Amino acid sequence: MAEQFAGAVTAIRPFGTGHINDTYLAETAAGEYVVQRVNTAVFSDPEAVTANILTVHRHGGGALMPEPVATVKSGQWLLSDWFGAWRAWRRAPGAPRDSAAADPPALAAAAELLGRFHGLLADLDPATVTETLPGFHDPGRRLAALRAVVAADPCGRAATVQDEIAVANADESLAALAGELGTRVPRRVAHFDAKLDNILFVGDDPTCLVDFDTLMPGACFWDVGDLLRSGATTAAEDERDLDRAVVAPDRYRAILDGYRRGRGAGGAPPDADELEALEVAGAIITYEQAVRFLTDWIAGDVYYRIHRPEQNLDRARAQFRLLASMPKP
Numbered sequence: 001m002a003e004q005f006a007g008a009v010t011a012i013r014p015f016g017t018g019h020i021n022d023t024y025l026a027e028t029a030a031g032e033y034v035v036q037r038v039n040t041a042v043f044s045d046p047e048a049v050t051a052n053i054l055t056v057h058r059h060g061g062g063a064l065m066p067e068p069v070a071t072v073k074s075g076q077w078l079l080s081d082w083f084g085a086w087r088a089w090r091r092a093p094g095a096p097r098d099s100a101a102a103d104p105p106a107l108a109a110a111a112e113l114l115g116r117f118h119g120l121l122a123d124l125d126p127a128t129v130t131e132t133l134p135g136f137h138d139p140g141r142r143l144a145a146l147r148a149v150v151a152a153d154p155c156g157r158a159a160t161v162q163d164e165i166a167v168a169n170a171d172e173s174l175a176a177l178a179g180e181l182g183t184r185v186p187r188r189v190a191h192f193d194a195k196l197d198n199i200l201f202v203g204d205d206p207t208c209l210v211d212f213d214t215l216m217p218g219a220c221f222w223d224v225g226d227l228l229r230s231g232a233t234t235a236a237e238d239e240r241d242l243d244r245a246v247v248a249p250d251r252y253r254a255i256l257d258g259y260r261r262g263r264g265a266g267g268a269p270p271d272a273d274e275l276e277a278l279e280v281a282g283a284i285i286t287y288e289q290a291v292r293f294l295t296d297w298i299a300g301d302v303y304y305r306i307h308r309p310e311q312n313l314d315r316a317r318a319q320f321r322l323l324a325s326m327p328k329p
Helices: 002-006 046-059 104-120 139-152 158-170 173-184 221-231 249-265 272-299 311-325
Strands: 009-014 022-028 031-038 079-081 084-090 188-190 199-202 205-209 216-218
Touching (some): 002 022, 104 249, 139 272, 221 249, 249 272
Antiparallel strands (some): 009 022
C-alpha cells in the first residue's frame, strides 16, 4: 500500500508509539513518507477525518502540520483494502520529546506553537469541520461509561480497583465544570489530542503538531489541558513510580505563559471565558483521561493498545495521582 502513495519504496518499518493506528515509515528516493492504517473501529468515518485534515491544512497554508500526500496515480487522499483505510504524509522534520527530556523553556515553546496553531484557525468556521467523534471530550459521558462497565464487570477486574473508582466518583465535579465551561467558551477548531508527544522538535525548537485524527470543532482549552497533563510533570503517562506523578509548578506555568504568547502572536488572544478555562484545563482533562484508562482496564483493554499486562491500570493510577497535584477550582 505504501507504494500507492510514495512510489518505489526502498525500505519500510513500523514507526511511532501511537495507541490507535498502525503507522509505518516508508523510505524512497524522493524522501520519507509516513503511511498509516486508520483504525476504523475507532474512526468509523475515515473520509470525514481526511476531509477535516485537508480543510485545516488548506486554511493554514500548510503551516504547523505535516503535508498530506495523495496517491501517485489517482490523486486519492484515502485508500481502502481488506485491512482498512490508508493515508500518507510527507515525514515532517523533527521528533517528539517526552516530558522527562523537556525543560520549561522547551515546554513554553511547544505551548507557544499550539497557541499559534489555534490563532491560525481562529477565523475558520467550525461548521466547515465535521465532529467525527461526538462527545470525545466529555468527562460526564466518560464517567457514565466507567460506571456502566463497573456494573457489567466483564473481566472480573472491578473489585481490584475500588480505590480508583472511588477517586473517579469523588472528583465528579470536574465533569460538571467541563460541561459548564463548554457552553461559555467560543466554539473553535482544535486538535483535541495535543499532548506533548504530538509536537515535533528539531533540537530545542518545536516545528509542528502531528496526529490530526481528532481534529474537530470544540473548545481550545482541551488542547491546553492535554499539554499540561503530559508536559507539566516529568513522569511518563504510565508511570509506575507514583511518587513521580506530580505537577512541577515551573513547568505548568511555562506552558500557560507560552500558550498565551502564541495566541497573542496569532492575533487571536483568548477571551475572558477561555482564560478562565485555561486555569482548570489541566485538571479537567487529566481527570477525563484517568477515567478513560480505568474504564478500558475494567473492560479488558479493548480500546487503547497495550504493550504489557496492566499497562492501562498503570496509566489510570498515574493520571489519578497526577490529578491530585493539579490546580483545581
